[in-house]
Amino acid sequence: MLGLVCLAALVLAVVALSRTAAGGSLTERIAALEREVRQLRALLQAREAAPERAEKPEPAPVREPAAPQAVAPPAVPPFPARPAAPPPPPAAPPRPAAPPPVAAPRVEIDWEQLFGVRAAAGLGGVALALAGLLFFKYSVEHGLVPPWLRVVLGTVVGVACIAGSEWRLRREYARTADALAGAGMVVLYAAFWAASIRYGLVPTPVAFVLMVAVTASGCLLSWRHSSQVIASLGLIGGFLTPLLLSTGTDRPIGLFGYVLLLDTGLLYLARRRRWPVLALLSLAGTVFYQALWIGTRMGPDRLLLGLAILGAFAFLFAAAPRLAGGGEADLEWLVAQAGGVLVPFAFVLYFASSARFSLHFHPYGILLVPLSAAAGWIARAQRTYRIGLGAASATVAIVGAWLFTRAVGAGLAWEAALWSVLLALTFHVFVEWERAPGGVDSPAPAAIVASLGFFVLLIVGSASTSMAQPWPWLAGSAGLAALLVRHATFPAREFLHLVAALGMGVALAEVESVHGRQLGFPPRWVYFAVLLGAALAFQVVALARRAPEARRMAEYAAAGLAALLLLARVAVPGAPLPPLWLFHGTTLALGVLVALSATRLGSGPGVLGAALATALVQSGWTWALRGPGEITPLLLQGAAVLLFTAWPFLAGARFRADPFAWYGAALAAPAWFLSLRRLYLLRFGAGTIGLLPVALALVSLAAAVRARERWAESDPIRVGVIAW
Numbered sequence: 001m002l003g004l005v006c007l008a009a010l011v012l013a014v015v016a017l018s019r020t021a022a023g024g025s026l027t028e029r030i031a032a033l034e035r036e037v038r039q040l041r042a043l044l045q046a047r048e049a050a051p052e053r054a055e056k057p058e059p060a061p062v063r064e065p066a067a068p069q070a071v072a073p074p075a076v077p078p079f080p081a082r083p084a085a086p087p088p089p090p091a092a093p094p095r096p097a098a099p100p101p102v103a104a105p106r107v108e109i110d111w112e113q114l115f116g117v118r119a120a121a122g123l124g125g126v127a128l129a130l131a132g133l134l135f136f137k138y139s140v141e142h143g144l145v146p147p148w149l150r151v152v153l154g155t156v157v158g159v160a161c162i163a164g165s166e167w168r169l170r171r172e173y174a175r176t177a178d179a180l181a182g183a184g185m186v187v188l189y190a191a192f193w194a195a196s197i198r199y200g201l202v203p204t205p206v207a208f209v210l211m212v213a214v215t216a217s218g219c220l221l222s223w224r225h226s227s228q229v230i231a232s233l234g235l236i237g238g239f240l241t242p243l244l245l246s247t248g249t250d251r252p253i254g255l256f257g258y259v260l261l262l263d264t265g266l267l268y269l270a271r272r273r274r275w276p277v278l279a280l281l282s283l284a285g286t287v288f289y290q291a292l293w294i295g296t297r298m299g300p301d302r303l304l305l306g307l308a309i310l311g312a313f314a315f316l317f318a319a320a321p322r323l324a325g326g327g328e329a330d331l332e333w334l335v336a337q338a339g340g341v342l343v344p345f346a347f348v349l350y351f352a353s354s355a356r357f358s359l360h361f362h363p364y365g366i367l368l369v370p371l372s373a374a375a376g377w378i379a380r381a382q383r384t385y386r387i388g389l390g391a392a393s394a395t396v397a398i399v400g401a402w403l404f405t406r407a408v409g410a411g412l413a414w415e416a417a418l419w420s421v422l423l424a425l426t427f428h429v430f431v432e433w434e435r436a437p438g439g440v441d442s443p444a445p446a447a448i449v450a451s452l453g454f455f456v457l458l459i460v461g462s463a464s465t466s467m468a469q470p471w472p473w474l475a476g477s478a479g480l481a482a483l484l485v486r487h488a489t490f491p492a493r494e495f496l497h498l499v500a501a502l503g504m505g506v507a508l509a510e511v512e513s514v515h516g517r518q519l520g521f522p523p524r525w526v527y528f529a530v531l532l533g534a535a536l537a538f539q540v541v542a543l544a545r546r547a548p549e550a551r552r553m554a555e556y557a558a559a560g561l562a563a564l565l566l567l568a569r570v571a572v573p574g575a576p577l578p579p580l581w582l583f584h585g586t587t588l589a590l591g592v593l594v595a596l597s598a599t600r601l602g603s604g605p606g607v608l609g610a611a612l613a614t615a616l617v618q619s620g621w622t623w624a625l626r627g628p629g630e631i632t633p634l635l636l637q638g639a640a641v642l643l644f645t646a647w648p649f650l651a652g653a654r655f656r657a658d659p660f661a662w663y664g665a666a667l668a669a670p671a672w673f674l675s676l677r678r679l680y681l682l683r684f685g686a687g688t689i690g691l692l693p694v695a696l697a698l699v700s701l702a703a704a705v706r707a708r709e710r711w712a713e714s715d716p717i718r719v720g721v722i723a724w
Helices: 002-049 111-142 147-172 174-198 204-225 228-244 252-273 276-296 300-318 331-352 362-382 386-403 410-433 444-464 471-487 496-515 524-544 548-567 580-601 604-623 631-650 659-684 691-708 716-723
Strands: none
Touching: 147 174, 147 204, 174 204, 174 228, 174 252, 204 228, 204 252, 228 252, 228 276, 252 276, 252 300, 276 300, 276 331, 300 331, 300 362, 331 362, 331 386, 362 386, 362 410, 386 410, 386 444, 410 444, 410 471, 444 471, 444 496, 471 496, 471 524, 496 524, 496 548, 524 548, 524 580, 548 580, 548 604, 580 604, 580 631, 604 631, 604 659, 631 659, 631 691, 659 691
C-alpha cells in the first residue's frame, strides 16, 4: 500500500510541475501582451495631454478716420478735442480644454494565475517532498536498497532539485523553481537525518554540519529570490522529517539539536525578510515536539535535560528579533516572542505539580529566574507589560503547585522562602530599571503581583505544615516585605508601605497562632523580641522617609503593624500565659509605638486607640490569670495608666487643637480600672480596695489641673478637656 502512495506522490509531483511549466509559457505570453498594452496606453495619454497648437489670429483692420466736414465756426472757441483712445488689444487665443483624467485601470485578481500556476507549483513541491520522504520509509520497511544507497540517492535527488531550479528553470518558470528548490531541501534534510539518527552512517557532528549547510542554503535561496515558498517548504519538510523517519528510538539531544538549528535559520530569515509567519510556524512546530517528547518519553531521570531544552528554545525565541539586528517588532513577532517565553512556564507547572519529577524546587527555580527576566525584558522592549504580568502570575502558580503537593519539612520550607524572594526580586529589578509612575503600562503590576502572591503562599504554607520552626516562613516574609517597602519609595506607590506592614503582621501572628504551642517553637522571649524588632524596623522606615506622602503612608504602616501585633496578644482561653514581665513589657512597648506614630502624624484618635488597645490586651491577660496574685503586674499596669495619661502633655503643642488625645488621657484610668481592681483583690484582698479608686482619681485630678494651664479660659476646647 505504501508503494502505491509513493507512486501516486511521484505522479502527482510530475503532473503538478508540468502544469506549472505550461502555465509558465502562457504567463510569459500574457505578460508580453500586458506590457504592450501599457505602452500603447501611455503613448495615447501623452498625445491627448499635449496642447493643440492654436492658429495665430489675424489682427483686425484699422479703419481710417473719415474727413471732417466743414462747419461754421462757433461763436465761442470750442474746448480742445481729447485724443482718441487707443484700440483695445486683441484677445488672447482660447486655451485648449484639458483632457479628462484617465481612470485608473481596475485591479482584478488573476484567478488563473493564482490557482493554475501558484497553487500547482506549491502542490508539486509538497508532493515531491512527500515522495522523497515516503521513499525512505518504504525502502526501510521493505529492505529494497541498503541504507548507504538510500542516503546517497536522497542526497543526489535533493542536490539535483536545487541545482535544476537554479540552473535553467528559474529564468522561465520562477514559481516552479521555488517549489522544486523547497522540495530538494526537504529531501536533503531527510537524507542527512536518516544518515545520522536512523542508520548511524555518519557521526552526529558531521550530520549537524550537513544540516547547517542545508539550512544556510535554504535561507540563502529564499533570501536571494525573495521566495517565501522555499522557506515554507523547507520549514514544513524540516519539521516533518523526524516524525516521518522516526524509528521509536529516544534520542532527544539529536532531535532537539536539529530543531534548534532549524529554528535558528528560519528565525533569522523571517526577521531579515519580515516574514513573521515563519516565526509563528517555527514556534508551533517546536512546541509540538516538546509536548510530544515530554508527554511520552521524558522520565524523572531526564528532568534536567527537559528543563535545559525548554530554556534553550525560550531564549532563542526571546532573542529572535535581534538575530538580524532588527528593531521594534510587529504584532506577529510579539506573539512569537511571548509564546516562546511563556509556553515553558506551562511545562514547568506540569513538572512542579507532580512529586515524581523532583522533590526539590532548585531545578525549577534555576530555569524560572532567567525565564522571568526574559519576560520582563520583552515586556519592557515592546512596551507590552502584560507579558511580565503573565510571567509573574505563572511563577506564583508554579511555586504554589510545588508547595502544596509536597510534605514540607524544614529543608523544603527554606527552599520555598529562598526562591520566593529570588523570583520576586527578579521582577523587582525591572521596577528599579524603569522608575516611572506605576500603572498598568509599567513593570510595577508584575512586581506587586509576585510579591503579594508569594506572601500569601508563605502564609498559607506555614499554616498547612506541621513543622514548628517559624524561621523559614518569617525570613521569606521579611524579604518580601523589604521588596515592597523599597517599591513604595517610587512615585504613586506609597500605599505599598501598608501592604508590607499588613503582610508582615499577618505572617507573625499566624505562625504563633498555629505553631506557638508545638514542641520546638522558639522560646517566648525570642519570639517577642522578633515582634518588637519588626515593629521597630517599620518605625525606622517611617523616620527615614522625606517625601510628605511617603512619610505619611510609612507612619500609617508603622502604627498599623504595631497595633496588629498588639491585638494579637489578646489572651486565648485555655492557652498558657506568657511570663508577666515579658507580656506587659512587650504590650506596653507596642502600645507606645502606636502612640509614637500617631503623634508624628498629629492624630489624636490614634493616641486614643493606642491607649484603649493596650488596656484591652492587658486586661485580657488579667482575667485569664489564675492563682494568687502578685504585685508586679499591678505596678506595670499602673505605670501604663500614668504613661497614657501624661502622653498629651509630653507631646507638647501637637495636640493643642485635637481633643481626642486628651480623651485618651482622661479614659486611661477608667480603661484599666477593672483589670487593676482584679489584680488588687488577688494580691491584697477586699479590705483596702477603696485605695485603688482614690489613687486613680488623684491621677485624673492632677491631669485636669495641669490641663487648665494649657489653654486660655475663653478657648472652647479647655472646658471639654477638663470635663473629660
